[in-house]
Amino acid sequence: MKGYLQVYTGNGKGKTTAAIGLAIRAAGAGLPVLFAQFIKGQKYSEIGALERYSDLITIKQYGRGCFIEREAQNEDVECALKGLQELKFLLQSNKYRVVILDEANIAMHYKLFTVNQLLELIHSSTSDCEIVVTGRCAPQELIDAADLVTEMKEIKHYYASGVQARKGIEC
Amino acid sequence: MKGYLQVYTGNGKGKTTAAIGLAIRAAGAGLPVLFAQFIKGQKYSEIGALERYSDLITIKQYGRGCFIEREAQNEDVECALKGLQELKFLLQSNKYRVVILDEANIAMHYKLFTVNQLLELIHSSTSDCEIVVTGRCAPQELIDAADLVTEMKEIKHYYASGVQARKGIEC
Numbered sequence: 001m002k003g004y005l006q007v008y009t010g011n012g013k014g015k016t017t018a019a020i021g022l023a024i025r026a027a028g029a030g031l032p033v034l035f036a037q038f039i040k041g042q043k044y045s046e047i048g049a050l051e052r053y054s055d056l057i058t059i060k061q062y063g064r065g066c067f068i069e070r071e072a073q074n075e076d077v078e079c080a081l082k083g084l085q086e087l088k089f090l091l092q093s094n095k096y097r098v099v100i101l102d103e104a105n106i107a108m109h110y111k112l113f114t115v116n117q118l119l120e121l122i123h124s125s126t127s128d129c130e131i132v133v134t135g136r137c138a139p140q141e142l143i144d145a146a147d148l149v150t151e152m153k154e155i156k157h158y159y160a161s162g163v164q165a166r167k168g169i170e171c
Numbered sequence: 172m173k174g175y176l177q178v179y180t181g182n183g184k185g186k187t188t189a190a191i192g193l194a195i196r197a198a199g200a201g202l203p204v205l206f207a208q209f210i211k212g213q214k215y216s217e218i219g220a221l222e223r224y225s226d227l228i229t230i231k232q233y234g235r236g237c238f239i240e241r242e243a244q245n246e247d248v249e250c251a252l253k254g255l256q257e258l259k260f261l262l263q264s265n266k267y268r269v270v271i272l273d274e275a276n277i278a279m280h281y282k283l284f285t286v287n288q289l290l291e292l293i294h295s296s297t298s299d300c301e302i303v304v305t306g307r308c309a310p311q312e313l314i315d316a317a318d319l320v321t322e323m324k325e326i327k328h329y330y331a332s333g334v335q336a337r338k339g340i341e342c
Contacts, residue, residue: 004329012321014189021191028220029339049199149326150183156320158175168200169301
């Protein structure tokens, strides 16, 4: 890996949101972006919005499209591993300057794959490519390997007051 | 103000980036967005990228286009106050569902305006509008008034290893 590894973790709002911002900033500079998302498979508003940049941003979703409750199912593991395999191929294509692995931390938290499998993928990249990993519960081995880590820390959240996720704001 | 007030602060990378992501997610849901930026006036990659959404995202920059070193100049104050005035008018137009006040915290830190002036602007909004304030050094009064606060906490940053801001990644 020749580029830098960025990690956005923590329990606060803003991780996937920042990943979307990174994708847009890179596209604004004409850099090709791969936006890969684990766990989630729903067509959230941000995924729809990124489609306007389909000339520069490639979107891949490797989730079943529903949240994992308590324990992961075999199907969740299969989707994630299929993702890792495809990503290894895509990273070796040298087509992307920014690669976002959204919610990869959560995928590891649910044991869909190990941190060693993720680090192996990251290190398999031979191009000058920025890799961005998001999701709460980043494992220490990933933090140690990263060049930049931001913890999005929840100071206050309106979910605590009963506000539901709203279309266009959270999803 | 009928919507919620979100604040993104802290010394870590990801605040303006998250604001860009919020703008994109909202646009993806068809919500009209006002993206107002204090201090900065440069045409960064993200500003260029947002122009592809000009049907839904309106961009306003109220900075001189250069960083403030040590103390603010009269011109910095004039730009910021002109911004507040225009924003008051724009907020009352009821045209926007999401209003981002990027780097407003830094503007207050440099005493370009006070937190009371900002809160007055925010409370002058009569529409059902989400307001998002970013920038390090958010004043306590703003945090107290907010419904959601995320602190972007720097755990590691490659600037410390001498990496310069890169086009498409940071600017």
